[in-house]
Amino acid sequence: MRRATESDASRRGKPAADAGRRYFNLTAFLSAFCLFLSTIEYMIPKPLPFMRLGIANLPIILALDIMPVPQVLLLVLLKVVCQSLVSGSLFSYIFLFSFAGSFASGLVMIAARKAGGKAISFVGVSVLGAVASNLVQIVLARYFIFGESAWYIGPPFVAVGLATGILLGLFCEEFARRSTWYASMKGARR
Amino acid sequence: MRLRVLDYAAILLSLATIAAFSVLVYGGGRNSPRVVIEGSGREWIYPLEADQRVEVQGPIGITVVRIHGGAVRVEKSPCKNQICVLAGEIRKTGDWVACLPNKVIVRITGSRETGGVDAASY
Amino acid sequence: MKTIARAFREEASPQILLASGLVVFPAFLFQPALSVRFFTALVFLFLAAAVGKRIRPVATIVMSASIVAFNLIVPFGRVLFSIGDFRITSGALSGGFEKAVTIEGLIWLSQVLVRPDVRFPGVSGELLAGTFGYFARITEERKSIDRKDIFGSLDALLVRLWDEGPARIQETAKKGTGPGGIAAIAALVALCLLPYLFLLFGPLPAWLVWN
Structure with missing residues (x-):
């Protein structure tokens, strides 16, 4: 498959199906990115077992502006399920915690992005x-x-969330500003 | 980068949440009452909100204490006068009910004073 | 150990393992007798070790101890003994122990029954396969991420992999379920369900009543 933006333009015949396919791939792609970041997260030593930096949420924050809401929610679900398959935690409370936490943050971030518009950056969303x-x-x-x-x-615990949220939000802002990949995804959506 | 208006709002909201949470947890707002039951040199402690039936073996038999719906009462007693059963429910911190013949004392304390026996209330 | 590892890893498909979890998981989670739950968790621990999962004893003990300690803070039940002003109560102790056993047991059980190479049918399966395909590619290329230029190198990696398109992951030779696998899974399911049968016939012997 060639660059997604080009293939969108070259197949004007079935734009809906093509966009669907593209979002399907993008969901899998970002979910894989989440999975990769959570393996990195796993390698970073932490003082408490429950503490997390939440860097695996970076692709979800990036997804807010480049995918429709249902696809973002699908991405959250896919992230949680894949993480639990890789770590083998599907039948444990870890899955419950990860599922509830991810959906709470996903829904809140979608709402904040939609309601906040230009008055909120990824920092506020991520916090x-x-x-x-x-x-x-x-x-x-x-x-x-x-x-x-x-x-x-x-x-x-909430204070740690605030601190890591700010850091992650700053990282996302910087990445979104610099990334050519992100820019092309945003362009393709319009 | 520059933070935007709602970023500051989000951070302030989080700080307010942490502050309110702290006051609630550490500020003594959660001084939930406890039921302390003593008899035959043994001691039981339950939160007043518990739903529990406790059988206490005393010198003349078994006294049954029931914690239910935020109140405590002696449900059954082997004693002759049945004063403890007739005393009915207690539900306030500092209240107590006792079965003297069977040497069972039931009292409600604040969670911070579970340790010492408050001599003044006897 | 080797026979057990073979049965669970080579003679049972990931799908049938996952499906058996749907029975074993609730049976363990709702087991009313703490003693039975404890011994079942020990079996899960043994199985997790047998199939080659890394067991971290220190982490397990620290985790369990902190769960018990937190549960002791709110007293519940008969005072067993006091440490200074702090009362250790029977109900809080068994409650904390039960939670610790449940949490650790579920983790070990999960490690035995959940495998990343599980395949689902339909669109959901396609999505999972797509994710794991891209994940394999990112992992292969992770060296290209430069610590000194995280933004630039990460962006370059994303552009490259996205252009590459969804990876065709090789169909791994489908592992069938053999007699060893069926026997192993049947034994595991029986282990978790049989105690319920005994509970129907009356109370447990006194030495098994912990809570």
Whole structure:
């Protein structure tokens, strides 16, 4: 397959089917990118087992502006399922946590991007997503792991989400500004 | 890069969430009451919100304590006078009900004072 | 150990392993007797080790200990003993232990039954295959990501792989399910379901009642 932008133009006969195919590939492509980043995340040593930088969410943030909402949600689902297949955690609470956290942050980020328009950058989007994800995971930890005392680790956990959210958002902004691939994807959407 | 208006709003909202969460968790707002049951040198502790039936072996038999719907009562007692059963439910911190013949004491404490026995309430 | 590894890895297809998880997972999760749950988790641990999964004892112990410790903070049940002003209660202890056993057990179970090479039919299968195809390509090319120029090199990699299009992943020789695999899975399912049968016939012997 040639460059997606070219193939879009060259097959004007079936634009709908072609765009569908392209989004299908893009979903798989970004999901693979998520998977790759989570293997990198896994290699970074962390002081606490529950702490995460959330770099695997980078492709999801990038997807916000280059894919329609249903495809972004499909990407989130695909990311969660593939991660659990690779790490072999589908039948464990890890899957539940990852599923709930990813969807909370995905939905919040989509809403923030749609509602915020030009008044919000990836930094705000990513912060809201990270905080939403961590809040949901604290509630799950209350019921499935730590009991009532889970609340004690809540505030620092959310604070970590804020910090990593800002960092990830800055990285996304910079990447989106510089990347020619991202620019071509944005161009193809118009 | 320059942050935009709603970026600051998002960060402020997160900080406010962390602050509110902290006050709620560490600020004593969660001083949930507990039920302490003592009898025959043994001790049981439950949150008042628990739904639990506890059988306490005393010198004359088994006293049954029931924690349900945010209240505690002695459900059954082997004693003759049945004062503890007739005392009914207690639900406030500092309240207590006792079965003196069977040497069982049930009291409600704040979670921060579970440790020491408050002599003044006896 | 080797026979077990062969049965689960070579004589059972990833699909049938995943399907058996749909039975084993809830059977373990809803097992009411803590003792049975504990011994079942030990079997999962043994199986995970047998099929070659890396077991990290220190991480497991630290994780379990912190789960138990957190659950002890809110007292529940009979006071077993006190450390200073802190009361260790029976209900909080068994509750924390149960959660730790469940969490670790599910992780080991998952490691035995979930494999990345599982194939699904239809569009979902195509999406998964597409993801793993691209993932394999990114992993192959990861050396091209330059730490000094993360943005530039990452962008170049994305452009290159996207132009390349979806990778045709080679159909791996389809692993059939052999008698060894069927026996192994049947034994695992039986192990998780049989205790329920015993529970129907009355209470557990006293030495097995932990909670």
